[in-house]
Amino acid sequence: MTDKDAICLEALSVDFDGRFQLNDISWTIQPGEHWLITGANGSGKSALAAVLAGAGEPLSGSLSGLPARVALVSYEVQAELIEAERRKDDADIIDVIAEGTPVAEIIDEVCKDHTLAQTLIDKLGIRSLMDRAFRKLSTGETRKVMLIRALTSRPELLILDEPFDGLDLDSLVWLQAYLKDLAQTVPMVIVLNRFDEHPDFITHFAYVNDGHLLQQVERKDEPALAELHQLLHLKTSKLKVPAADPAAQLPPLNPSDPLVRLNGVTIRYEDNTVFEKLNWTIEANQHWQLSGPNGSGKTGLLSLITGDHPQCYVNDITVFGFKRGTGESIWQIKQYIGYVSTALQWEYRVGTGLRNVIISGFYDSIGLYSKSTETQREIADQWLALLGMTERADEPFNGLSYGDQRLVLIARAMVKHPPLLILDEPCLGLDDMNRQLVLALIERICTSKETAVLYVNHHAEDRILGIDNYLALGDTPT
Template sequence: MLQLHDLSVEFDEGFQLKHINWQIQQHQHWLITGANGAGKSALAAVLAGYGEILAGSTSRLPTTIGWVSFEAQAQLIQAELKKDDADILDVISLGTCVREIIFTNETDPVIAGELIQKFELEYLLERAFRKLSTGETRKVMLIKALSCHADLLILDEPFDGLDQASHTMLQNHLTHVVKHTPVVMVLNRFDEIPDFISHIAYMEDGQLRHQVNREDTQAFNELYQLLHLKTTHLQVPDSDTDNTRPALNPKEPLVKLSNICIKHTDMVLIENLNWCIQPNQHWQLSGPNGSGKTAILSLITGDHPQCYTNDIFVFGFQRGNGESIWQIKQHIGYVSTALQWEYRVGTSLANVIISGFYDSIGLYSKSTDQQKHIANQWLELLGMQGRGDQPFNKLSYGDQRLLLIARAMVKHPPLLILDEPCLGLDDINRQLVLALIEKVCAAKETSVIYVNHHAQDRIAGIDHYLALEKSADNA
């Protein structure tokens, strides 16, 4: 049916939609969603014939459209104001009354009458349209759109400004309308998504990034989380005020590795490496497979046995002088694919996050009420609120990774080590993870070491780089 083929469109404000490929088949009802400024309403407007086509083509755009949106609403009001301006007589124009606005040639008077009743607008019919409140004009728009026998209904944030009763009424009414009219809806909030929506289009930067069939529950949930992260004002949850982590000397480096050598029986993995990480520096560590990235990180975390044979200063400890690894680990948040493999315990989502306070895999201590509260904040941040009791090992790979990142960040560690955090994640989850990391970098409490191969995963805020080469012995 309706098709947009590699379509690029420009709007008045210079905003562009780029390379849109989209088909709406019969009996599909789409939701367009995305963060603010992503191009949701613009995409809807294209269906209504707006915008200047720069490239690509459209086919079978609808002829009669019922369109409800802020833009359409604004246009109508603008037109009314113009009428007023145009009045050269020295009388106050009352403007067009609501009845005239609603009952035009396109309007089916029976349906319109019904809706007027349902919205309880009878008493406003003779009033001037431009005197109406925002909610009231919205209702008028809805009545017009729903009673014009449209080929396509475009409902851009239709519930905005509606009171609860009208909201419910509209939802009920739509369940009947969708039986004969396709609907494209634009919504910012997933939790308002009506049951009849069958497909979701996710917009970002003027591009149609994801198209998800609602029956694909997993993709649907991921999209939900992504939208949640993108649209919520992300605030990294509180830290545990009862924590007993000793304060670090701000004048000392967090990590100082001197003349590091890592040797195995017959090969030298790392030789004469020096690396100093100061508080509030963010680092990217890169290098080919086998160049020793993970080995170096495990020297810092204390997981590499040769951390006792090297000159390592971490968080105020010169390693090998009677400190325990738990005294080191309390300062570090850590995520890697290997950790995810090891994190195979039958525990709940909330406990996985809380285990970050104890640096344990699984939870072996009684958690405090505050820790539970913080875990819930994180779950909410990840779009998993109310799921705290679900088992971790039943989650999708991407969701597990998100939780482990939350686990790593939960104690607001001075050092956060992210060893290829996006490895194995699909596009949606990768964007989720990157959004989260950027928040942490910006918060300035934590130094980040970020390890990756993918150049496109660069993170805003990282300004120090360490590139390893494959040692000759190891080639």
């Protein structure tokens, strides 16, 4: 065992595919310490954590004392695994449907402690998903599988990049308690955007900015900690939502008709009824918050509205005046909707520049396949300025950090001032400052008379002024 060794990074510089660099990092993790890495989106928090798991190409300096078994949970690792599953799907050159690897197998691949695995499967409430294809899981469910993989690999160092994002309340509370126990035997490095959520067992804080490790603060140094907190809570002052494109006129809606009418809708798979006989009407300019635990069908419900769920054709659904299944095309429906979700972000794997990603919101496409107008480019630039990304307009989207990608996709959803704006966990992966920015933007949109906001979030404290209708989905029926 090497558990008496300190992990030492000395003047370490690391390159990530030429897209990002960590520079001159000197950092020592002594046995018994638990670190929280914090910083703005794109600062290099995740990169620094990933270096401990062997990511990146070291350029200079040294890294020593790492134990043999390091486990990492992060969006990047999660996305890679999903991508790997997706690629398997591509192989059906002629006519074979790939089912995808079942969850049980995904867990088994790396599991060194089967008893623990069984406990975790129950505690995180995913027993019923064991035979389901991994790539068919919801965001939160996928996250749980990643956690189980890491926790059952008998790690000697556990690195958790945003472990609490996307989990429902029950799972969150249980996981926090479990980690607290585990902290007595396993050193941890945790990356969190929400500084307020840091666990009690954290002994040290590292603040990262622009690829540099700027501050290292011990918990007991209270004045330094308060300063760090404030730094992370910086808020922007004036916010102005860029205007819509005056040339882009949607076919007008009948103002007395609801935007959405779901009449007794059901989503059912062979083995599972997600929800049934649900009624829901969204009137024009009526704002809603949708909540429910992982797997309760939030995303499925939203995709019945957006037309992305195939069962929208066997339910009684009227959206924007179109009764579904009467000869309308999905593009006629999508033109009225702005949409952000984690699934969209995973789908949005393009090297397109940021300006064009925002412009693609005018065309409801992933990537841009149409000629944009001068006005659209100007509007996109105003959004980039608002996000503080003016200089980066032509950078490729897939080179951005996870949180920065999320910000750009939110701008893409809002750019056309749609009659219905659907925000499925929009703050997932955002740091405090950017979360404030996004919430303020949403509030601003809610006060305008042109857009109905449909907001999905686990975090109760992220309530938005102006939202006064609530729909809660129940537990998954078994």
